[in-house]
Amino acid sequence: MIRDPWEPLAHRPSPHQAVLSSVEVSVTNMCNLRCAHCAVGDQLMGKDPFRLPVETIIDALDQAPDLKTLSLTGGEPMVSREVVEQWVTPLLRYAKDRGLATQVNSNLTLPLERYLPLEGLIDVLHVSWNYRDQRDFEAVSGLRPAAAEKLFRRMLDNMEALSARGWFVSAESMMTPETAAYLGAFNRRLGAQGCRRHEVHPRYPVSWAAALPVLSLEETAAAVERLLDERDPDVWILFGTFPFFPCSPEPSHRALWRRVQMTPNTTIRNDPDGRSRLNVDGMTGRIRVTDFGNPAPLGSILDGVTLPEAFARYQEDLSYKPYRCVCPEAGCLGPNGIVARTYFQDVDFTARRALEPLPAAAGL
Ligand code: SF4
Numbered sequence: 597m598i599r600d601p602w603e604p605l606a607h608r609p610s611p612h613q614a615v616l617s618s619v620e621v622s623v624t625n626m627c628n629l630r631c632a633h634c635a636v637g638d639q640l641m642g643k644d645p646f647r648l649p650v651e652t653i654i655d656a657l658d659q660a661p662d663l664k665t666l667s668l669t670g671g672e673p674m675v676s677r678e679v680v681e682q683w684v685t686p687l688l689r690y691a692k693d694r695g696l697a698t699q700v701n702s703n704l705t706l707p708l709e710r711y712l713p714l715e716g717l718i719d720v721l722h723v724s725w726n727y728r729d730q731r732d733f734e735a736v737s738g739l740r741p742a743a744a745e746k747l748f749r750r751m752l753d754n755m756e757a758l759s760a761r762g763w764f765v766s767a768e769s770m771m772t773p774e775t776a777a778y779l780g781a782f783n784r785r786l787g788a789q790g791c792r793r794h795e796v797h798p799r800y801p802v803s804w805a806a807a808l809p810v811l812s813l814e815e816t817a818a819a820v821e822r823l824l825d826e827r828d829p830d831v832w833i834l835f836g837t838f839p840f841f842p843c844s845p846e847p848s849h850r851a852l853w854r855r856v857q858m859t860p861n862t863t864i865r866n867d868p869d870g871r872s873r874l875n876v877d878g879m880t881g882r883i884r885v886t887d888f889g890n891p892a893p894l895g896s897i898l899d900g901v902t903l904p905e906a907f908a909r910y911q912e913d914l915s916y917k918p919y920r921c922v923c924p925e926a927g928c929l930g931p932n933g934i935v936a937r938t939y940f941q942d943v944d945f946t947a948r949r950a951l952e953p954l955p956a957a958a959g960l
Pocket residue numbers: 841842843844921922923926928929930931945946948949950951
């Protein structure tokens with residue numbers, strides 16, 4: 597049985613009762629890369645004009661009694677020593693003192709010495725992986741060939757070195773027209789690098805990626821089937837923002853959902869955004885449902901809005917209503933906003949019901 601502390605259902609007192617069990621803090625908008633697919637690409641800056649005192653962020657976290665996980669993201673949280681020492685480290689120490697599971701999102705291209713002082717404080721080190729080789733990295737990152745070569749090598753070396761030290765490195769790939777045929781190869785390469793988990797999502801058209809092409813549902817289904825056929829069975833595959841549901845009127849989509857659920861070392865995570873998680877912008881104090889897509893803020897910790905209050909506001913949001921569905925028998929909490937807007941514009945999920953139960957062999 598795989599335990600996933602970021603799964604929203606894992607901490608609910610009952611399946612219908614949402615609790616704020618996860619917070620993600622954006623600690624910087626600086627990044628050394630400008631990846632084509634970056635969900636927050638339009639917010640990146642050369643220098644943060646301002647960052648909240650870390651104590652202000654910790655005070656806000658203190659007011660969220662049901663927290664079980666804390667994630668740090670950016671930008672690139674490791675890009676500056678100052679951010680690492682004055683924001684990342686104290687926030688992770690706070691989380692560990694409170695018994696929270698922690699995740700840091702990094703592109704892993706900074707020197708290894710930047711990561712090592714955080715040993716023992718990070719439960720999941722999360723990195724993006726959409727490359728067959730250095731040439732793909734160069735194309736995605738927009739770096740010149742010499743810089744791409746150096747940073748790609750360093751990413752691989754860091755992955756291997758940290759995995760060998762026992763770090764849990766989880767790499768995320770997007771299913772896109774460019775990657776669909778190579779996800780199995782990505783997965784096996786990640787296994788060879790020591791990564792323990794491969795997180796796989798469709799790429800959705802938001803923010804910087806708004807103009808990039810999206811796979812159709814049938815193309816996505818084919819990419820998932822191929823990945824399952826070609827994968828390394830020892831690497832946990834976690835599907836996120838997965839657009840196939842056990843209530844689908846299309847039997848092949850239900851069959852795919854069932855296949856994924858029954859495959860060992862493979863899970864589907866209900867999307868945490870808004871169901872169990874909020875994002876706090878460490879530069880402005882704004883509380884948002886996600887760090888990308890420019891969602892309307894739910895308040896600001898600087899205005900005295902607590903995280904549970906902001907979470908309660910989101911639960912009342914009417915735009916979320918057509919897909920606020922829960923089928924406990926299938927372990928399903930429905931699509932999130934980007935999945936619904938991309939693939940299910942006119943579907944009222946509240947009128948649907950799971951047609952398949954969660955298989956007994958399912959990972960969660
Ligand atoms: S929770 Fe929603 S999406 Fe999931 S099976 Fe039920 S109705 Fe369908």
